[in-house]
Amino acid sequence: MTVAALIEKLELEVLNLEEGDREITGGYTGDLLSWVMGKAESGDMWVTIMTNLNVVAVASLVDVACVVIADKAEVAPEVIEKAKQQGINLLRSDKSAYQLCNEQILL
Amino acid sequence: MSEPIKFHFDVDGDNFSSAGEASVQVKRMLRQIGIPADVIRRVSVAMYEGEINMVIHADGGDADVVVEPGKIIIILADRGPGIADIELAMTEGYSTAPENVRSLGFGAGMGLPNMKRYTDDMHIESVVGEGTTVTMTVLF
Numbered sequence: 295m296t297v298a299a300l301i302e303k304l305e306l307e308v309l310n311l312e313e314g315d316r317e318i319t320g321g322y323t324g325d326l327l328s329w330v331m332g333k334a335e336s337g338d339m340w341v342t343i344m345t346n347l348n349v350v351a352v353a354s355l356v357d358v359a360c361v362v363i364a365d366k367a368e369v370a371p372e373v374i375e376k377a378k379q380q381g382i383n384l385l386r387s388d389k390s391a392y393q394l395c396n397e398q399i400l401l
Numbered sequence: 402m403s404e405p406i407k408f409h410f411d412v413d414g415d416n417f418s419s420a421g422e423a424s425v426q427v428k429r430m431l432r433q434i435g436i437p438a439d440v441i442r443r444v445s446v447a448m449y450e451g452e453i454n455m456v457i458h459a460d461g462g463d464a465d466v467v468v469e470p471g472k473i474i475i476i477l478a479d480r481g482p483g484i485a486d487i488e489l490a491m492t493e494g495y496s497t498a499p500e501n502v503r504s505l506g507f508g509a510g511m512g513l514p515n516m517k518r519y520t521d522d523m524h525i526e527s528v529v530g531e532g533t534t535v536t537m538t539v540l541f
Contacts, residue, residue: 328511331446332518336438344506348453351421355428355445357438380425 297360306385310377318359323391327352341391343367350376364391406468414461423464424449440541443519450512451477475537483529
């Protein structure tokens with residue numbers, strides 16, 4: 295499934311979209327960044343409630359397909375700006391991480 | 402590519418938000434010179450963890466990356482407090498990071514273990530009160 299299709303099916307809010315046709319090949323949920331760097335795979339949908347600038351760096355280094363911010367956690371404008379600079383697909387939802395993963399798996 | 406390619410970065414100890422700039426730049430440069438994606442990931446994640454460590458514990462330091470045929474070497478040197486017990490520091494889940502760092506999603510005690518996992522060789526030289534130098538090698 296592509297990131298664009300995920301946005302549509304899960305009704306995600308788009309904070310930054312660089313590469314809508316990027317294929318999502320897996321998923322990971324977590325807020326501790328070292329765990330994400332250790333466990334998440336390239337092409338994953340990464341679901342987190344963490345929204346600081348380091349999230350963008352980790353998303354870039356791990357090369358996830360997209361970051362989905364759960365529970366409508368607040369995202370500062372500079373984080374969105376950083377996502378633009380680094381070409382990161384940054385999305386958000388009012389659903390919980392549990393709900394988002396559940397719905398994604400059922401697609 | 403016969404001559405080694407070298408990159409140097411000053412890691413700013415004051416700015417936690419910009420920590421990782423060097424790793425992201427290294428990632429970009431390695432991509433430009435055609436290094437395989439999985440190798441880039443291993444190098445950049447290991448370097449990022451090291452950069453974060455230098456910012457949390459040592460007020461920054463120097464990061465050097467040397468690209469040779471089939472091998473990338475990352476050298477991170479700081480003049481921080483040093484590591485008294487390296488074996489303990491290498492234990493997954495062990496952390497001395499302060500609370501403000503934990504609230505940013507770091508300090509899980511996974512940094513050094515990740516650096517070891519992602520590299521083919523990792524060597525730590527540390528003197529308490531003087532500083533720490535971590536040398537990591539990724540083969541490809």
